[in-house]
Amino acid sequence: MKQDRRVLRTKLAIRQAFIVLLDQLDISQITITDICNEANINRKTFYNHYLNIHELIEEIEGAMVLAFEQFLSKYMVNDLLANPEIFFDGLNHIIDENYEFYSQLILNKHSFRLVDKIGESFKRRLRSYLEDSGLVDKDSAVFIANYTVTGMLSMYQEVFKNRGIDKERLAVLFKIIVMDGFNGLIHHSLFNKTVSLGEL
Numbered sequence: 664m665k666q667d668r669r670v671l672r673t674k675l676a677i678r679q680a681f682i683v684l685l686d687q688l689d690i691s692q693i694t695i696t697d698i699c700n701e702a703n704i705n706r707k708t709f710y711n712h713y714l715n716i717h718e719l720i721e722e723i724e725g726a727m728v729l730a731f732e733q734f735l736s737k738y739m740v741n742d743l744l745a746n747p748e749i750f751f752d753g754l755n756h757i758i759d760e761n762y763e764f765y766s767q768l769i770l771n772k773h774s775f776r777l778v779d780k781i782g783e784s785f786k787r788r789l790r791s792y793l794e795d796s797g798l799v800d801k802d803s804a805v806f807i808a809n810y811t812v813t814g815m816l817s818m819y820q821e822v823f824k825n826r827g828i829d830k831e832r833l834a835v836l837f838k839i840i841v842m843d844g845f846n847g848l849i850h851h852s853l854f855n856k857t858v859s860l861g862e863l
Contacts, residue, residue: 674712676702681719690720720776728780730757735785740792744811747837751819754781778816786812814840 680701786808793804
């Protein structure tokens with residue numbers, strides 16, 4: 664059901680107030696009163712839309728996870744593994760559309776929840792791909808999916824925190840490690856000298 668424009672404006676004001684506060688306070692320190700004061704609304708208005716701050720966070724995170732799942736549905740899993748820059752670009756595009764909201768959640772101490780939710784979505788697809796392909800058994804698929812997706816998201820967080828990092832070079836590094844292991848990394852011509860993260 665399409666929401667009333669007034670409802671959308673009020674919820675947007677609440678979300679914006681929350682993100683402003685998130686830039687100033689730890690997430691555990693933010694109160695509903697803080698949000699209401701920042702958004703210039705009363706507590707009754709807040710409770711008309713959310714039961715508590717947790718529900719507000721769930722809605723913000725849920726919107727991002729849904730957008731990420733829609734992005735994933737456009738690609739085959741093996742394409743994303745072979746070309747990790749597609750993964751990075753897609754996640755960046757989703758975040759850039761609501762940069763103020765998501766940048767604070769990604770960089771905040773709370774970010775592990777959002778990253779875990781995004782990761783679980785990709786892990787499910789990767790596990791299904793590995794099991795359906797018959798390449799490995801179910802237990803091995805779980806292990807491989809956890810290892811691979813956790814690594815991709817950790818690298819993504821580094822890219823997001825430091826936009827100066829060469830994303831394409833980092834994607835190549837990840838692709839080599841996933842596809843060929845550390846021996847492949849050692850013998851790859853791109854890394855035939857000592858390379859630090861700062862150079863990537």
